[in-house]
Amino acid sequence: MERTTVNGIDLAYDVEGEGAPLLFVHGAIWADFLRPLASQPALSGFRRIRYHRRGIGDSGGPAGGFGDQVADAVGLLDHLAVDSAHLVGHSEGAMIAMDLAAAHPDRVRSLVLLEPLPPFNWLAASDHAQILETFGPLMEAMAGRYQAGDVIGAYDALFTPQGLDWRAAAAAAGPDAISQGIDDAPTWFEHEAAALPEWTFGPAQAAAVDCPILSWCARPGMPLPRAVRACLHELFPQCEDADLEHGDHFSVATNPAAVAEPIAAFVTRQSVTTV
Structure with missing residues (x-):
């Protein structure tokens, strides 16, 4: 990967292809979970930027909050002389993409949101x-394993009860993904995990976002995806949907071709209309 210094952080990034720019913002823990998605032939007509x-x-620390993450992404776009890009964010990365679009709407051509967490301040009380x-006991079990020094067990405690095979996703992301997830565990457990429930996003931020939006989710009938989808449609009237009925949160790595197809169709359409 190439490197640049952004906001005092040594940031590792990779650029492939030519065309309208797509900035991929990965989620928690694993830096390369979006690498299989960004490499799909369906997206080959775009300039794909991963970091x-x-x-x-491969990026330096320390960990930072959502404001820092937004500043990093904007700084990388500046470094690459990209005035505006389509954003593809997964999980926590989708939350960062939403904040970026609200703070810098002129830098965002469209948003592809791959299963962000919902803004808890905007959830209906029953959904909350x-x-x-559902997730409180899993988070407690995960934290207990981590505090006992068992990082692998912590990941198992969070993901296995949800039917998520994080090992298969890590293997698809690359040969070093599991070891990277162990090395970078403090970033997640000691910084980012605590910040997620405190993240807020509401009508004031959403009003600044006028770009097209695609909400992608797997198993849309499950409680969490259903709540996320409802929030996104309340916040963004322009939101479109794409579903993978038999996928899961890690399909971005384990079944990237199926995830890439609706993204490619959506972003292609937006690229044509914004020329």
């Missing part, structure tokens, strides 16, 4: 209670 967020993968009931 490792601060404190993760159900999500806490």
